[in-house]
Amino acid sequence: MIDAEAIRDAFAALADEAPDADRIRAALAGRTRRHRQRRLVLRLAGAGTLAATTGVAAAGVWRLTRPSDPDFPAVDGGPGGGWLEVPLRFRPTWLPHRYGEAARSFIVDGGQVPVLSREYQKGSAEEVISLLIGQHESIEADRPNGETSIVDINGSPGRLVRVTDIGLATHVSWQRPGEPPLIVSVLTAGGADVQRDVALRVARSVRPDPGLTWVGPRLGWRPPDLATAPWRLRQGFYGADWTQDVTVDGADGRQLIIGMGPGVSQRFETTFASEPIRIREWSGLLIRENGQLFLSQPDGVEAFVQLDSESVDEMVQIMEAFDSGPWPDMSWVGGR
Amino acid sequence: MTFEEYVAARLPALLRQATALAGDPHVAEDVVQDVLIKAQPRWSRIREYDIPDAYLRKMIVNELLSARRRVAAALRRERVQYAAPQPDGADEVVVRREALLQVIRTLPARQRVVIALRYFEDMADADIAGVLGCTEGTVRSQASRALAKLREVAALQPVLEEE
Structure with a gap:
């Protein structure tokens, strides 16, 4: 006879086979970090x-x-x-x-x-x-x-x-x-x-x-190795928020990413250690170990900026000279 | 509660839950990691929910029922052969449980998820329908099919015991 209790026992026995949480937790940190980096590159790399x-x-x-x-x-x-x-x-x-x-x-x-x-x-x-x-x-x-x-x-x-x-x-x-x-x-x-x-x-x-x-955004200053490189702008949406992502690739694989939009912090929430930073009208957080900035403007536009951990000063200088431009017209989304 | 605090507190329970839903600890491990990676960027929203566990459970179920996993599960079912229970010297309850486990592991994912939520999580059919995004009638039909397969174990049992 198969009754509800027997099925519950079977599932309990199955659950007892669950993998060790400590091992998963240890693996998760590295996997999360790799995933985030890959996601950023894929999402923003032109x-x-x-x-x-x-x-x-x-x-x-x-x-x-x-x-x-x-x-x-x-x-x-x-x-x-x-x-x-x-x-x-x-x-x-x-x-x-x-x-x-x-x-x-x-x-x-x-x-x-x-x-x-x-x-x-x-x-x-x-x-x-x-x-x-x-x-x-x-x-x-x-x-x-x-x-x-x-x-x-x-x-x-x-x-x-x-x-x-x-x-x-x-x-x-x-x-x-x-x-x-x-x-x-x-x-x-x-x-x-x-x-x-x-x-x-x-x-x-x-x-x-x-x-x-x-094209609304404009790069005012770039590091010498990225100064003359062509750059890419992508306009799209995330949920109901518009997004504009600027990407500049250097010859040696170095990549500058500036992701903008009203909901950027939700796209790129960080849990790494951060320190407060202010750059012109932008205010936000610097994640030094990743070479990342999370910034907000008074008009509600947020920006995620990434270069590399050795180039934090350059990244700040880029944002000091960066013009995010007007909010983009997105009335074309969904059109044919 | 930060994401890290949540993971520290709830990961063992999530893994048990996912193993029951997946019928396979390796799949569960993969699914839970995928779900947590997806949940982390959205954590500021998720933690505002009254029951983050429920949100994560829904993510786990969605991941298990995704097209990619369904294909993998179908291939796995094709490879797995039902093992006959071994009655010699074994407790009847243990033998029956092992037989049930064999069937549960090889059920189609949606059927297994339905009966796992109903019997392991003690959820009502209406709540299961909410998790799966389907009607209560669909939940009942999926459960009925799963239970029919489980009852085959009961039908098999006396034959083996008479041998």
Whole structure:
């Protein structure tokens, strides 16, 4: 006879097999730290731009940044504007059902934006479609490699590349005379044939977009090794908060990250030892051992800044000269 | 309560709970670590809840029922063979418990979670439905299927005892 008591006894016996808490606790500290670093890098390392050229990066970033709410929230943005006007240039006029625009990324090189990436996502699945417009030497190494076939995009020859090394992604690239190169990247479920159909249909639907957007944040001073490097800006959302992340990569792998938004402290809460710090109108905490700053402005904008633990003075100097710009216009989130 | 204080106080209980829900201590270890890593950045919000344990339990359940884990669990079920209870010299209660454990370990994750919450956590079906995000009817049907498999152990038992 199997009664409730017997089942309870069985589960109690099962629970007695639980692993040793002390061992887990010891492992957890290191794992938490590694996870945080990886998350920061993936979330902020120019995800949008890489998303269009490296399928793995796109999937990884998207999983980590996607809020739990499957629907697009009403993001409380600002008036927009900034020091650099950016033509949107192109957009897809067809996307699968439920997809909407979720992020925009820019490569800023001097006073130019040679690359713009627009990411489209839908509710619950780990799927993303992106349109990359333009080219820049900093992302050439990330161009997709894999099984390639020649396709027709409205009369122009294009390359369809299927990447299978880690996860399946399909990319279609083409360029019409006098126009920038374009890449549509598709990381959706359903297998290779579905991805191919979606990629081709999206690519063939791409049309000029007369819209404009702006780069708001501006780096006033950078350390010598990062001073002339192109940098990346990613605009997106986390929950109902807007996010703007600035990333600058140095030649030796050194990376400056400035994550901004009304809810940054919730994205990057720290439990490490910290000390109070004030930089111009910013006030917040310095985590010296990690080379991180958590700052707040009077208008409610928060910033997470990371360089490295040996460069705290440089990090402070960067923020002394940093202009976060106006609150970005986020009315495009969820649009098509 | 800081995150570190919470972990120091509640980790053993979380691990026991996760082991019962997962049916496997190794999976439980993995899930609890994943959940705590996810919970830490949100701790300022979680700690404001009346019962952080309930929030963490829901996270554990969600993690166990995630698509990635379901695939892994299905593969594991395919590999595991039901072991016949060994009645020789063993206490009847122990033999029956071992037989039940074998079945519990190989139940589909959702069925195991339902009966673990009902019998190990003593939760009402309505509360289980809240944790799983489904209806009470779904909870009852999942429990019914799980219990049917557990009853097979009872049906098996007398046969073995007669041998």
